[in-house]
Amino acid sequence: MKLFITGATGYIGGEVLHQFLQKLPHFSVSALHRLPEEAKLLKDTYGERLQPVFGSLDNSETLEREAKDADIIINAACYNHPPSVEVFKKVLSEKRTKALFIQISGTGILVDSTEPDEYKPDKVYSDVDDIDEINSLPDSQPHRLADKVALSIEDSNPEFVKTAVIYMSVTFVWEVSFLEAARDALAETEAEAEAVVEAVTDAEELLLWCSLSAIVETEELRSNLLASKSLRKLPVDCMPAEAVVAKSGDS
Structure with missing residues (x-):
């Protein structure tokens, strides 16, 4: 089994990677990085279990290659980069084995509203009771376009692919x-x-x-x-x- 993760040297991605490697020792992992020192940090920390992959979210060929080999993809690098999510969607729509895609997003989609009269700051959103409202936010909301692509991935291949978009706490703002x-x-x-x-x-x-x-x-x-x-x-x-x-x- 294999995981491909972006943002592995970031605040959230780094902790997700650490917990993943601890709890799922049978997985091999490839991690996207942009700098040579990041590759060294990853190898020094995790050794042979982790394979650094040089590139960025703009390197479509790299993303496509790694996504094709992955059973789980965690996108923790940038939640506002629709083109990279489109690449993941393209690959996952063609999968014929079980796969999971997780998009790490943020509650800025609510608190950074471009239409403040519509989204009141005192509203408490429930990811159960308000899920339809959250999933139908207007495209004018921050990083909404990338999240929409992520949410549509499962629909492109429901037999084999499951997706999740995680909106992290505003603690991180x-x-x-x-x-x-x-x-x-x-x-x-x-x-x-x-x-x-x-x-x-x-x-x-x-x-x-x-x-x-x-x-x-x-x-x-x-x-x-x-x-x-x-x-x-x-x-x-x-x-x-x-x-x-x-x-x-x-x-």
């Missing part, structure tokens, strides 16, 4: 203005603010990873994330409560 405010809070002068840019960027990554606890099932992995040296660069009042405990216990 980090605005530039928020990061700037966080940096300002850590420094009184512009020079000091520049000095903590790297630390705040690391914190962004780690806080995002910590918020993945819903799919990080082992206490050991959560503890490793919270004990990260990068997270400890920051003052105590800039850390999540769990990390403060971890740091306080460290002498």
Whole structure:
């Protein structure tokens, strides 16, 4: 059995890949990457079980080749790239063995509405009760076009292909203005603010990873994330409560 994943060195894709390899040891994995250092990182971390594949979502031939050999495709690279999803649809529509396609999307399709009068910020969407409304959002919504293609893949080959579009929590929405405010809070002068840019960027990554606890099932992995040296660069009042405990216990 084989998995092909895009976005494997990203926040969400990296954690999905890690959990996948832990829980499904019989799978072989190929992972799309754009930079040589990403290939080295993947090989150093996962060894022979993972085959880095150089390319991007714009490399249709690469995507088509890898998708043809895959039993599961997870697209975690960019949820707003319809042409790449069209490539996956083309390949999967011709499959004659069971296959699964998973598109990692985002709730920005709701909160970044281009028609704010139509989508109220206080509405709570249910992926059960409101599924028809979610699946029929207008094309003007962010990344709606890519999601529509993903949702249509199963219809193109219902006997062999199943699809899912996962809308991640808004926990993952980090605005530039928020990061700037966080940096300002850590420094009184512009020079000091520049000095903590790297630390705040690391914190962004780690806080995002910590918020993945819903799919990080082992206490050991959560503890490793919270004990990260990068997270400890920051003052105590800039850390999540769990990390403060971890740091306080460290002498």
